[in-house]
Amino acid sequence: MMSRNISKTDTQLTHRKVTFDFSKTTLHWIPNDPFTSQFLSVIHTILPAGEFFFFRLYNKAKHDITDEKLLDDVNGFIRQEATHARAHNTGTNDLLIKQGVDVQPYIEKIEWLFNVLLSDTPLGYTLSKNAEKKWLIARLGLVAAIEHFTCVLGKYALENTRWDEMNADPVILDVLRWHAAEEIEHRSVAFDVYQHLSGNYLMRYLHMLIAATGIISLWALGATDLMKQDPAFSAQKPKVLGRFFWSTWQNRANKGRLPSVATLVVISFRYLHPSYNPANEADTQQALDYLSNSPAAKQAATAA
Known part of the structure; x- marks a missing residue:
């Protein structure tokens, strides 16, 4: 028997086959602000x-999902996420690697995290059927927490005007905002799936603790890795545990160029409210309005 009102997604999730040309984009794509450029x-x-x-x-x-609308949402979510991966992979190759940045050691750490530690056979261990089911639910809960962040940060990207005022590279801005808009579009899917297959409220605390810690840590590690290779930071020698990185992050947040650490903490606490509903975290119409004007999305629609 089909369950009802599982899906909170209020639009059809469209697969936009976007492409981006980074050939004219510089590493410091926000003029006179290498920190924010590398951070993003x-x-x-x-x-x-x-x-x-x-x-x-x-x-x-999706083989365990019994709600037809939610299953349709998941298929749309999967297609959008795959396109996000390919677009940012192009950014890695064409923006960073082609301009001499060695990102491979950092990428290998990220791939180990997702392909080994969080795989179906974590660290190479084969799980029993019961443990496999629990491990699936745990990872779905973790992704639901991560998707809460991507939704709220997506809203931040759509509403941030400081980047435009600083004449940031339009291609990068379109990448960020196209991705942001689609995160808002499918913001309910991961949480709906978790609620449908488990819905354990107390475990949301653990999922958010891991997600928030992981996001901030990975961002700091990756950003400082890029900055260490950038001559603009040769005097500061940014370190994850160094004062320069965190104080400059706060400085840029104060100027409206980045979300602050405090903002990320507040975001995480909202997820823990018993009545949390991702649909309330952003406006789908705002996302669709951007997508109707996004150069890449418009080009993809024309080519379809």
Whole structure:
């Protein structure tokens, strides 16, 4: 028997086969702000492995979904996440590697996290059927927490005007905002799946603790890795545990160029409310309005 009102997604999730040309984009794509440029560019190295992990995980989970609308949402979610991975992979190759940045050691760490530690056989261990089911639910819960962040940060990207005022590279801005808009579009899917297959409220605390710690840590590690290779930071020698990185992050947050650590903490606590509903975290129409004007999305629609 089909369950009802499981899906909270209020739009058909469209697969937009976007492409981006980074050939004219410089490493410091926000003029006179190498810190914010590198801080945001690190997403190109983090996201591909993570997005492909989502792709594999939800392809596995969808066999347990009994709600037709939710299953349709999941298929749309999978297609969008795969395109996100490919777009950011292009960013890694064309923006970073072609301009001499060695990102391979960092990417290998990210791939180990998603392809080994969080795989169906974590660290190479084959699980029993019962443990396999629990491990699937645990990872779905973790992704639901991560998707809460991507939704709220996506809203931040769509509403941030400081990047435009600073004449940031339009291609990068379109990448960020196209991705942001699609995160808002499918913001309810991961949480709906978790609620449908488990819904354990107390475990959400653990999932968010891991997600929040992981996001901040991976971002800091990746950003400082990029900055260490950038001559603009030769005097500061940024370190994850160094004062320069964290104080400069706060400085850029104060100027409206980045979300602050405090903002990320507040975001995480909202997920823990018993009545949490991702549909309330952003506006689908705002996302669709951007997508109707996105150069890449418009080009993809024309080519379809």
